[in-house]
Amino acid sequence: MDYVRWAERYDIFYEAAPEGELEFYLNAIERVDGSVLELGVGTGRIAIPAAMMGHDVTGVDLNRPMLERARGKLGDASLAGSLELLEADMCELELPKRDFDLVIVPAHTLALVSEATRQLAALKRCAMHMASDATLIFNLFNPSDDLIHDESGERFLLGVVVNEDDGTRHVLTGINNFDTEAQTNYCIQTIESFDRNGQLIDREELNVAFRYLHHHQVEEMLAEAGLKLIDFFGDFNGEPLSQSSEEMIYICRLG
Ligand SMILES: C[S@@+](CC[C@H](N)C(=O)[O-])C[C@H]1O[C@@H](n2cnc3c(N)ncnc32)[C@H](O)[C@@H]1O
Known part of the structure; x- marks a missing residue:
């Protein structure tokens, strides 16, 4: 990380x-x-x-x-x-x-x-x-059964954060990848930041491993x-x- x-x-x-x-x-x-x-x-x-x-x-x-x-x-x-x-x-x-x-x-x-x-x-x-x-x-x-056995690899929304001062909108998403043997979720979290006109100004991917x-x-x-x-x-x-x-x-x- x-x-x-x-x-x-x-x-x-x-x-x-x-x-x-x-x-x-x-x-x-x-x-x-x-x-x-x-x-x-x-x-x-x-x-x-x-x-x-x-x-x-x-x-x-x-x-x-x-x-x-x-x-x-x-x-x-x-x-x-x-x-x-x-x-x-x-x-x-x-x-x-x-x-x-x-x-x-x-x-x-x-x-x-x-x-x-x-x-x-x-x-x-x-x-x-x-x-x-x-x-x-x-x-x-x-680590509910539904969560750890979901192998869809689908991106999910973690939240949207708006900076009221400059109108920047940060969209936070994640993709889970559960290894149930290692009891670990290798999660890819992404922050995409948009200016007040909706233009993408930054995109960052962060890899986080959670041993649940x-x-x-x-x-x-x-x-x-x-x-x-x-x-x-x-x-x-x-x-x-x-x-x-x-x-x-x-x-x-x-x-
Ligand atoms: C999810 S953040 C939580 C931060 C804060 N407690 C909060 O609630 O906003 C986890 C923090 O734990 C720290 N961390 C991870 N492993 C650690 C360890 N073995 N010993 C001390 N800190 C650790 C990370 O550097 C990170 O800052």
């Missing part, structure tokens, strides 16, 4: 994030009276508003261009709390602070870790950095990582997880 090109376009892509995702995480952060650790902080989409709300946030990311983008955005933000941005691999994370009150891994980031053993290692690192009564929240996409997990595998990994599942949902409104859910959202504690 080319994170320089990704970092430039990430904020456009995440304008089309699943409905309610940003609010869900910000509400969870608001309810916590304490420090927050975000693994895979990216360009600070969640961490920056959290720090603006008055929280002390530590954001970790493996890819420097993402962190540089976050630092650039931070330049303009006025923070009531604090934001520390650190370059590290979440699967090997070892921070001096081990008592965060909330740890979050939003936006399917655990699926960007390409092997099961490393996904488990990441969950163990979450547990290692949690205070005894802390909460861990993360979300993954639900089935719900029972998440349960097994959590138990192995010393984490207890408190609740799980199928969307950001708190609907139960079902075969047709798009999301798998997990709330966990130590134990």
